[in-house]
Amino acid sequence: MAHRSQGGLLSFAMLILAFDVSGTLASPKIGNPVKSATFLSPEFVLGPGSVENRYYSNIDFPRGHVGIKSFHAEVIDDSGNPIALHETYLHHWVVAKYYQRRGMAENSDKHKFQLSDYKLARNGGICQGNVLGQHFGLGSETRKTDTHVPDPYAIEIGNPDEVPEGFEEKWLLNVHAIDTRGAVDRLGCTECRCDLYNITVDEYGQPLRPGYVGGLRCCYDQTQCKVQQGYGGARRSLYLRYTVEWVDWDCSIIPVKIFIFDVTDTGKRLNGSTGHGPENGCQVEYNVESCSSANAASDGCIDVKRTSLTMPVSGYVIYGVAHQHTGGAGSTLYGEDGRVICSSEPIYGTGKDVGDEAGYIVGMSTCYPEPGSVQITSGEKLLLESNYNSTQKHTGVMGLFYILVADRTTNSTNFLYSPIHIHKNIKVSTPAVAIVALFGLAMAIAVGVISRMKKGREEGYQPIMA
Ligand SMILES: *[C@@H]1O[C@H](CO)[C@@H](O)[C@H](O)[C@H]1NC(C)=O
Ligand SMILES: *[C@@H]1O[C@H](CO)[C@@H](O)[C@H](O)[C@H]1NC(C)=O
Ligand SMILES: *[C@@H]1O[C@H](CO)[C@@H](O)[C@H](O)[C@H]1NC(C)=O
Numbered sequence: 001m002a003h004r005s006q007g008g009l010l011s012f013a014m015l016i017l018a019f020d021v022s023g024t025l026a027s028p029k030i031g032n033p034v035k036s037a038t039f040l041s042p043e044f045v046l047g048p049g050s051v052e053n054r055y056y057s058n059i060d061f062p063r064g065h066v067g068i069k070s071f072h073a074e075v076i077d078d079s080g081n082p083i084a085l086h087e088t089y090l091h092h093w094v095v096a097k098y099y100q101r102r103g104m105a106e107n108s109d110k111h112k113f114q115l116s117d118y119k120l121a122r123n124g125g126i127c128q129g130n131v132l133g134q135h136f137g138l139g140s141e142t143r144k145t146d147t148h149v150p151d152p153y154a155i156e157i158g159n160p161d162e163v164p165e166g167f168e169e170k171w172l173l174n175v176h177a178i179d180t181r182g183a184v185d186r187l188g189c190t191e192c193r194c195d196l197y198n199i200t201v202d203e204y205g206q207p208l209r210p211g212y213v214g215g216l217r218c219c220y221d222q223t224q225c226k227v228q229q230g231y232g233g234a235r236r237s238l239y240l241r242y243t244v245e246w247v248d249w250d251c252s253i254i255p256v257k258i259f260i261f262d263v264t265d266t267g268k269r270l271n272g273s274t275g276h277g278p279e280n281g282c283q284v285e286y287n288v289e290s291c292s293s294a295n296a297a298s299d300g301c302i303d304v305k306r307t308s309l310t311m312p313v314s315g316y317v318i319y320g321v322a323h324q325h326t327g328g329a330g331s332t333l334y335g336e337d338g339r340v341i342c343s344s345e346p347i348y349g350t351g352k353d354v355g356d357e358a359g360y361i362v363g364m365s366t367c368y369p370e371p372g373s374v375q376i377t378s379g380e381k382l383l384l385e386s387n388y389n390s391t392q393k394h395t396g397v398m399g400l401f402y403i404l405v406a407d408r409t410t411n412s413t414n415f416l417y418s419p420i421h422i423h424k425n426i427k428v429s430t431p432a433v434a435i436v437a438l439f440g441l442a443m444a445i446a447v448g449v450i451s452r453m454k455k456g457r458e459e460g461y462q463p464i465m466a
């Protein structure tokens, strides 16, 4: 059922079912019934050690002016069986919103695409360019991480007044999965250690930066991690199955903005550059050195990374969750005065069952502050702290923090600023990187755009994560 276009784009997903679950999920505050649908990504095929990192445009998604209430995803095989993380490691999945000029053929040759025909509709911030601009996205923790948005709040999508004139809203899915069956070093494969991938150049044929030992630049699409000799697992078809819950929009619903903070954010925003490099903004990934090689015992073998971030708007925190990789020991977002905005801890699996795989982060704890109780003000300097167990070294880890922020609570006297201004006829100026990324030509949008200038020509580098 999944189609692959000539341009190499996979753009159709399959609607499995859509049904109304009002009655079980309807809430007292949002009158409209909660609807739910489950969709499948296009098929991807993995054999022992292999990697898929694909972008699928125009995926199935709820249409119309609605409020998203929750988003769940997991990897399944073609019989619908959920696949355990120690077989297929789900590095990340990311769903991003974009606008496409109306009237374009969906699957025409990618060379005919005009950059100006696409625009990423990024989240509230705060990384540079389109980096971490997605609306939804998680990794191995997806099965046990609560994503529901409490009433009367929801993530507003499909508002016709926000879509630039002549464009329509669409959704892009990026799935990055690593088959670690038979791997010589399972953790090393999931951490994209370059030596295990036998990589010397990146996806675009450029040599890796000196000292680059692990991360997404070493486990790009169609790379191969080292497998035990003679290991004979078969290649198999897999899908990302995702379930979305939503309500039809009405004025009683309070919209929330999505912010994604990155502990590697340098805070620098190079003029005009959306690029990903040590000197600019969010790096997305970092490495944790082993405490035996660093300054041992004194810190109890916990690597603590912190960064200061400036909140661009005022509002009330409705939800919070961190994203960490194996070794993660929790993450906390603090306000300028030191108050805890949200602390999120990993849930490690303890066995072999799907959703409880030992050694993997199978969930992250979440924060649901009493609405109105946790307030952030525009310009406030937040502190993000990400802790990792450094008993052993880790490459390509992440320290992201995702919050949902409302500009008001149900107490209508609590307005911090007037409701979001509605833009009609937004002028579309499309950063080239956005578009390129949309079609997986050079990089990643949804998640991150790594680009750099080299000898006068811009090189798109790799996309990044969730
Ligand atoms: C590693 O890569 C090199 C060059 O790309 C190739 O010649 C060699 O066979 C590879 N080694 C393994 C073990 O795959
Ligand atoms: C930054 O870019 C803007 C517009 O692109 C330009 O007006 C400004 O002079 C630039 N600033 C620096 C420091 O390059
Ligand atoms: C850190 O990880 C090691 C295994 O790598 C484990 O033995 C140890 O208990 C962990 N420490 C903490 C504080 O979780």
Ligand SMILES: *[C@@H]1O[C@H](CO)[C@@H](O)[C@H](O)[C@H]1NC(C)=O
Pocket (backbone or CB within 6 Å): 411, 412, 413, 414
């Ligand atoms: C609403 O907010 C105002 C101002 O913050 C406060 O004085 C009032 O007690 C609040 N009312 C409720 C019902 O929370």
